[in-house]
Amino acid sequence: MPVTLLGAAEVRALAADLDVTPTKKLGQNFVVDANTVRKIVHLAGVQAREHVVEVGPGLGSLTLAILETGADVTAVEIDHRLAERLPATASAHGVPEGALRVIDQDALRVTDLPGDPTVLVANLPYNVSVPVLLHFLETFRSIARGVVMVQAEVGERLAAPPGSKVYGAPSAKAAWWGSWRLAGTVSRQVFWPVPNVDSVLVGFERAEPLGSEEERILTFRIIDAAFQQRRKMLRQALAAVLGGSALEASVVLERAGIAPTARGEELTAAEFLRIARATAAAAR
Ligand code: SAM
Numbered sequence: 001m002p003v004t005l006l007g008a009a010e011v012r013a014l015a016a017d018l019d020v021t022p023t024k025k026l027g028q029n030f031v032v033d034a035n036t037v038r039k040i041v042h043l044a045g046v047q048a049r050e051h052v053v054e055v056g057p058g059l060g061s062l063t064l065a066i067l068e069t070g071a072d073v074t075a076v077e078i079d080h081r082l083a084e085r086l087p088a089t090a091s092a093h094g095v096p097e098g099a100l101r102v103i104d105q106d107a108l109r110v111t112d113l114p115g116d117p118t119v120l121v122a123n124l125p126y127n128v129s130v131p132v133l134l135h136f137l138e139t140f141r142s143i144a145r146g147v148v149m150v151q152a153e154v155g156e157r158l159a160a161p162p163g164s165k166v167y168g169a170p171s172a173k174a175a176w177w178g179s180w181r182l183a184g185t186v187s188r189q190v191f192w193p194v195p196n197v198d199s200v201l202v203g204f205e206r207a208e209p210l211g212s213e214e215e216r217i218l219t220f221r222i223i224d225a226a227f228q229q230r231r232k233m234l235r236q237a238l239a240a241v242l243g244g245s246a247l248e249a250s251v252v253l254e255r256a257g258i259a260p261t262a263r264g265e266e267l268t269a270a271e272f273l274r275i276a277r278a279t280a281a282a283a284r
Helices: 008-018 034-043 061-067 080-092 126-139 152-159 169-177 213-228 246-255 269-283
Strands: 051-055 072-077 100-104 119-123 145-151 178-186 199-206
Touching: 008 080, 034 061, 034 119, 034 145, 034 178, 034 199, 051 061, 051 126, 061 072, 061 080, 061 119, 072 080, 080 100, 119 126, 126 145, 126 152, 126 169, 145 152, 152 169, 152 178, 152 199, 169 178, 169 199, 169 213, 169 269, 213 269, 246 269
Parallel strands: 051 072, 051 119, 072 100, 119 145
Antiparallel strands: 145 199, 178 199
């Protein structure tokens, strides 16, 4: 039996049956358009028998489109009512036994997933999209690529190169894990309820780690400090993390080959790592 997708009327009927009124707090904007979910799955290049992890399956719109390819899905959903109903929706739509596993948990707290998913596909809850992405890339190293839907502003940040106006801490941290690209825009009309922000699709491919885990932790602290005071030169913005004074910070920055007068928005993830390495060397 082929897997069938959810229609707009069924999405609303399911929500009514579960007494679910979509909440802003959980970023609950459900996709009611089959073309959109199929497009996401296509862009992610999901193949039969691949293991996909989905964050926030909701009523199952995107989940069914992933399962339609013959892939296996592990879905992590924080809303108990939605998590509980999903297996029944899947089986009513022709999903074979065992193809879907639902984890009834906060995605930000998940540290264990069954098997080793290699693809992340999600329409992410907007208020936690960046922390969820960073948590998943850090925690589940088997994830090699993915496509996610996020708020347009966030997607542009994730894919921004250094020097761009919107380049910030999320851009530099995301770049630590691999390469990111804007993969398409999504109309507000495909959601119920219609959100008051625009959405985009963002694709990523994991790359070899730039450095060790210890180096990553220090690099991320430096990135946070650099962007907390975005307008300041690095020798000031990083004074607290690099020795305590602007003078000490300048010495470390020069050792790393970075101009102390540069600003965080000019630096790549690899350059932030050079600062972390120079800091660690100075402490030895
Ligand atoms: N995938 C569905 C779709 O496309 O129709 C729903 C997407 S909706 C934008 C986001 C979903 O994430 C909701 O189902 C919401 O309950 C869930 N969610 C919100 N915060 C979460 C969290 N911290 N962990 C897991 N799921 C979360």
